[in-house]
Amino acid sequence: MDFIIAKYNYWIYIALMMIGFYAMIAKNNFIKKIIGMNIFQTAIILFFISIAFKKGGATLPILTDADAHGHHAITVAEYINPLPHVLMLTAIVVMVATLGVALAIVIMMYRKYHTLEEDEILKEIE
Amino acid sequence: MISEQATILVVIIPLMSALITPLVGWVKRELCYPWAMFALFLSTVCSCIVLHTVITTGPVHYYLGSWLPPWGIEYVVDHLNAMMLVLVSGTAFLVSLYSLRSVELELPDRFVMFYTLFLLQVTGFLGIVITGDVFNLYVFLEIASLAGYALIAVGEEGAPLASFRYIILGTIGACFYLLGVGYIYMVTGSLNMADLSEILPRLYGSRVVLVAFAFFMVGIALKMALFPLHVWLPDAYTKAPSVASALIAPLMTKIAIYVMFRIMFTIFRPYLSFELLPMPQIMLFMGIIAIFAGAIMALAQTDLKRMLCYIVIAEVGYMVGGVGLANSVALQGVVLHILNDVVMTLGLFCVAGIITYQMRRHDLASFKGVFVNMPLTMVAFLTVALSVIGVPPTCGFFSKWYLIQGAVMAGNYLFVFALLFSSLINVVLFFRIIEIGYYSFESDDAGHGHVESHGNGGRMLFREAPLTMIIPTLIVAAIVLLVGFYNQSIIANLIQFAIPQL
Numbered sequence: 001m002d003f004i005i006a007k008y009n010y011w012i013y014i015a016l017m018m019i020g021f022y023a024m025i026a027k028n029n030f031i032k033k034i035i036g037m038n039i040f041q042t043a044i045i046l047f048f049i050s051i052a053f054k055k056g057g058a059t060l061p062i063l064t065d066a067d068a069h070g071h072h073a074i075t076v077a078e079y080i081n082p083l084p085h086v087l088m089l090t091a092i093v094v095m096v097a098t099l100g101v102a103l104a105i106v107i108m109m110y111r112k113y114h115t116l117e118e119d120e121i122l123k124e125i126e
Numbered sequence: 127m128i129s130e131q132a133t134i135l136v137v138i139i140p141l142m143s144a145l146i147t148p149l150v151g152w153v154k155r156e157l158c159y160p161w162a163m164f165a166l167f168l169s170t171v172c173s174c175i176v177l178h179t180v181i182t183t184g185p186v187h188y189y190l191g192s193w194l195p196p197w198g199i200e201y202v203v204d205h206l207n208a209m210m211l212v213l214v215s216g217t218a219f220l221v222s223l224y225s226l227r228s229v230e231l232e233l234p235d236r237f238v239m240f241y242t243l244f245l246l247q248v249t250g251f252l253g254i255v256i257t258g259d260v261f262n263l264y265v266f267l268e269i270a271s272l273a274g275y276a277l278i279a280v281g282e283e284g285a286p287l288a289s290f291r292y293i294i295l296g297t298i299g300a301c302f303y304l305l306g307v308g309y310i311y312m313v314t315g316s317l318n319m320a321d322l323s324e325i326l327p328r329l330y331g332s333r334v335v336l337v338a339f340a341f342f343m344v345g346i347a348l349k350m351a352l353f354p355l356h357v358w359l360p361d362a363y364t365k366a367p368s369v370a371s372a373l374i375a376p377l378m379t380k381i382a383i384y385v386m387f388r389i390m391f392t393i394f395r396p397y398l399s400f401e402l403l404p405m406p407q408i409m410l411f412m413g414i415i416a417i418f419a420g421a422i423m424a425l426a427q428t429d430l431k432r433m434l435c436y437i438v439i440a441e442v443g444y445m446v447g448g449v450g451l452a453n454s455v456a457l458q459g460v461v462l463h464i465l466n467d468v469v470m471t472l473g474l475f476c477v478a479g480i481i482t483y484q485m486r487r488h489d490l491a492s493f494k495g496v497f498v499n500m501p502l503t504m505v506a507f508l509t510v511a512l513s514v515i516g517v518p519p520t521c522g523f524f525s526k527w528y529l530i531q532g533a534v535m536a537g538n539y540l541f542v543f544a545l546l547f548s549s550l551i552n553v554v555l556f557f558r559i560i561e562i563g564y565y566s567f568e569s570d571d572a573g574h575g576h577v578e579s580h581g582n583g584g585r586m587l588f589r590e591a592p593l594t595m596i597i598p599t600l601i602v603a604a605i606v607l608l609v610g611f612y613n614q615s616i617i618a619n620l621i622q623f624a625i626p627q628l
Binding site: 021024030033037040041044047048051081083084087090091094097098101102104105106108110112116121122125 | 290304310312
């Protein structure tokens with residue numbers, strides 16, 4: 001039980017990922033598949049964001065006053081790593097691009113076959 | 127001066143010219159073709175300069191924006207990826223030379239967009255090969271994949287569905303790779319490959335690192351279409367436009383194998399990949415299954431491009447199994463086979479494109495009478511086919527020779543058997559085509575298909591492909607022979623430095 005609570009962020013990301021995975025594999029409707037793909041990718045983004053987090057009031061390493069009178073994060077324990085956030089900014093762009101391409105292809109198919117169900121399109125192709 | 131910047135120019139030139147292509151097409155539609163060719167020619171020249179620098183003075187490091195590693199993104203070119211760079215840019219240049227007539231026929235209303243995507247695709251491929259940063263590799267992997275999805279989707283009937291399935295599986299593969307990056311970053315705090323290979327050996331006991339390794343391997347196996355994960359490949363490459371499949375089919379799977387090399391031997395050390403984990407056994411097993419499955423399924427196909435796709439799947443099995451043999455002879459064979467397989471697959475898909483262009487279809491029956499009608503195409507086809515089978519003066523023989531030698535050294539005779547079995551299947555596959563092409567003519571089916579042959583009649587008997595298509599195909603056939611003749615010096619100057627010290 002302790003094992004689950006202490007690492008709850010990983011459990012959440014695994015659960016989300018599996019939900020997305022299931023939708024991508026098992027659903028017959030293309031839009032549902034795309035939604036599943038998005039959940040899958042979002043789960044990974046949540047995973048990256050959560051590994052940057054530190055307990056105990058750590059903050060982003062932003063210097064509020066440069067002449068060092070006030071309090072700002074100087075030691076490693078006091079600031080959280082901004083790099084995973086930055087990486088995920090790029091990953092979100094990739095995700096949006098994938099979504100765009102997938103939707104464009106679905107539109108192509110809808111114009112041609114007037115349906116979004118995979119089995120109906122397969123029947124029409126054969 | 128130019129030789130210092132050549133490393134970055136290899137990637138920058140196709141990227142920038144991809145962005146300018148719509149403008150060029152807006153000025154004049156036809157200019158896109160020479161423009162793309164020019165850009166890829168420059169990129170090829172730059173990668174040749176890089177290759178020359180690497181051979182004479184050793185690996186090249188380029189720090190983007192002068193940010194030093196491990197913080198900045200670093201481009202590292204050693205012997206392995208110098209070879210890959212020349213291979214990718216050279217292939218792209220030949221395909222761009224080849225593309226004009228086929229694109230005009232198949233995608234007349236998407237001419238400008240096709241060349242934009244084409245250049246973006248090449249940018250992605252070159253970026254994957256050149257980068258020394260694991261996250262940067264992910265970004266380029268997605269650039270290449272996204273351009274590929276779009277290029278495949280504009281193909282013939284059923285292409286959008288094939289492309290959609292490729293998107294689903296390709297995204298799963300890329301996401302697994304990204305998860306691997308995340309796990310690695312959790313324990314090391316670094317993304318630079320060279321830095322990782324220094325830090326990771328102390329953590330080889332860690333379960334996080336092992337999970338990361340597993341995620342990397344599964345993700346990249348999806349991208350390389352290793353046998354049970356190959357389902358997206360045949361549909362996607364069969365239904366893509368001929369030029370797109372001539373570009374993507376030779377390169378994508380081989381680049382994924384290059385990435386596998388990097389993961390196993392640069393990010394992780396051979397000590398982990400070969401000794402701590404049972405990877406050699408797993409890879410041999412998967413490789414042998416892929417060879418058998420690919421070869422047998424290729425036999426069942428009646429469509430030329432589909433048959434070639436299953437040959438590609440079997441060839442992936444050669445290379446994965448070859449890495450699994452885990453000795454330096456086999457690894458040399460694998461790297462040489464990457465080179466050979468790109469050239470051979472390119473040649474085969476170029477011929478498939480010519481057949482599609484001339485006959486408007488690409489089933490095996492469309493080969494009827496081709497030896498009389500298209501002698502030059504058939505010369506190229508025969509050279510490449512003999513190489514795929516593995517007949518001595520052509521390049522395919524030598525890599526198979528090294529692989530078999532490595533298998534004998536490793537004492538794995540099942541792999542030897544699999545290689546020979548698939549070579550025999552290739553003999554059957556190609557001689558079936560030669561039989562159709564040599565012994566049957568279109569007049570043969572005049573009895574029952576008389577109206578049809580009149581319908582598309584009026585063509586000349588001698589209908590060789592247009593010059594822009596036949597010249598690159600013949601060049602590829604010549605390269606097949608040249609790589610065969612010079613395989614010794616390629617191995618002595620390049621490949622023996624490209625494999626890890628075992």
